[in-house]
Amino acid sequence: xxxxxxxxxxxxxxxxxxxxxxxxxxxxxxxxxxxxxxxxxxxxxxxxxxxxxxxxxxxxxxxxxxxxxxxxxxxxxxxxxxxxxxxxxxxxxxxxxxxxxxxxxxxxxxxxxxxxxxxxxxxxxxxxxxxxxxxxxxxxxxxxxxxxxxxxxxxxxxxxxxxxxxxxxxxxxxxxxxxxxxxxxxxxxxxxxxxxxxxxxxxxxxxxxxxxxxxxxxxxxxxxxxxxxxxxxxxxxxxxxxxxxxxxxxxxxxxxxxxxxxxxxxxxxxxxxxxxxxxxxxxxxxxxxxxxxxxxxxxxxxxxxxxxxxxxxxxxxxxxxxxxxxxxxxxxxxxxxxxxxxxxxxxxxxxxxxxxxxxxxxxxxxxxxxxxxxxxxxxxxxxxxxxxxxxxxxxxx
Numbered sequence: 598x599x600x601x602x603x604x605x606x607x608x609x610x611x612x613x614x615x616x617x618x619x620x621x622x623x624x625x626x627x628x629x630x631x632x633x634x635x636x637x638x639x640x641x642x643x644x645x646x647x648x649x650x651x652x653x654x655x656x657x658x659x660x661x662x663x664x665x666x667x668x669x670x671x672x673x674x675x676x677x678x679x680x681x682x683x684x685x686x687x688x689x690x691x692x693x694x695x696x697x698x699x700x701x702x703x704x705x706x707x708x709x710x711x712x713x714x715x716x717x718x719x720x721x722x723x724x725x726x727x728x729x730x731x732x733x734x735x736x737x738x739x740x741x742x743x744x745x746x747x748x749x750x751x752x753x754x755x756x757x758x759x760x761x762x763x764x765x766x767x768x769x770x771x772x773x774x775x776x777x778x779x780x781x782x783x784x785x786x787x788x789x790x791x792x793x794x795x796x797x798x799x800x801x802x803x804x805x806x807x808x809x810x811x812x813x814x815x816x817x818x819x820x821x822x823x824x825x826x827x828x829x830x831x832x833x834x835x836x837x838x839x840x841x842x843x844x845x846x847x848x849x850x851x852x853x854x855x856x857x858x859x860x861x862x863x864x865x866x867x868x869x870x871x872x873x874x875x876x877x878x879x880x881x882x883x884x885x886x887x888x889x890x891x892x893x894x895x896x897x898x899x900x901x902x903x904x905x906x907x908x909x910x911x912x913x914x915x916x917x918x919x920x921x922x923x924x925x926x927x928x929x930x931x932x933x934x935x936x937x938x939x940x941x942x943x944x945x946x947x948x949x950x951x952x953x954x955x956x957x958x959x960x961x962x963x964x965x966x967x968x969x970x971x972x973x974x975x976x977x978x979x980x981x982x983x984x985x986x987x988x989x990x991x992x993x994x
Contacts (some may be wrong), residue, residue, distance in 0.1 A: 713758035717751030720759060723767065724752075731822045735844060747793065755790050755821075776816045784814045791815040799886050806887025818885070820846050849878040853885070860932050868940075869933030877906075882931075899926055914983030916990050920951060921982050944973040 721728050731737040743749040753759055757773030765771040769779070776787050788809075792800065795815075803809050821844065845852050850872050854861040864872050871877055879885070882902050883893045896902040903925045904911045910921070920927040928947055929939045936943050942950070975981050978992040986994045 713760040715759045720752040802887035853879045863933035866933040910982050916984040948974045
């Protein structure tokens with residue numbers, strides 16, 4: 598019964614909508630059709646006479662329409678009223694669109710016209726010393742041979758139009774966009790100038806990344822007008838030979854360790870990743886500009902990240918060790934520990950954390966006991982990461 602009444606309501610709504618639409622179309626067609634005794638044009642009359650005649654005709658048509666509308670049935674009038682209501686709503690929505698566009702335009706800073714750009718030559722009249730450093734950087738060499746309209750603007754492609762700055766005779770406060778800690782511009786405005794060009798590649802996931810969400814500016818790590826100078830001192834221990842990026846304030850990993858102090862301490866431990874030896878850098882595993890992966894890893898998982906270098910651990914193996922296939926960090930601490938092989942805890946405790954019901958006794962024993970000879974389970978279970986031997990189910994071979 599409920600379903601029958603539901604279908605009935607549906608048909609009533611359909612018939613009502615059809616009646617309103619049909620009545621509306623009929624009314625519009627009736628308005629467009631001229632009367633039988635009405636002249637088709639008033640172009641042959643003088644302007645004043647033609648206007649008077651048109652006004653008279655409109656008045657007569659209105660007088661004739663009033664009694665006719667009064668004779669129409671109530672349903673037709675209701676249909677026409679509904680049609681006019683819908684038309685009025687549509688017109689109101691169309692009228693609201695320009696207002697909404699104007700409001701959104703007010704929320705954005707006004708764009709400067711092309712006439713406000715003074716050109717790079719005007720900037721070099723005062724900032725020649727900065728140009729001497731800038732032309733030897735990677736960005737300066739690109740701007741020497743511009744490829745896009747934005748690059749052709751030179752200094753003003755980053756700092757904005759310089760007309761106001763020139764007319765004021767200089768001054769930091771008259772520069773539309775400045776970078777650094779003493780800038781009056783927000784972090785978002787500073788980063789937007791960089792992302793106008795550097796928005797693809799490694800910067801694809803910058804929005805929402807840990808560094809972006811912590812209000813870090815591009816210039817906190819990068820520099821444009823200064824060449825990187827590697828000093829012959831203790832800083833050379835933290836050199837970055839595997840990267841060609843010379844637009845950073847310091848070499849890796851020292852640049853990252855300014856904030857990540859815990860990683861600095863881990864790298865000083867006896868067992869550590871070869872950062873200090875210059876074999877790997879922070880960006881060998883992480884992308885500081887953001888990734889869709891955990892911990893800003895370049896690869897999708899921790900294992901994939903590790904296996905890019907430790908390919909002998911990839912497999913596939915006939916006998917797989919489940920914690921190894923799950924996550925390398927189950928046993929290892931990647932940045933550095935005081936245990937051999939970057940282990941989180943020493944042998945045999947690292948194995949006892951899972952193998953609590955294995956054949957060997959699980960009660961604590963001295964490290965010089967027979968079963969802990971030479972303090973390592975891997976003295977017997979040497980193929981602990983996986984084995985392809987038919988009898989290697991215990992990872993003995």
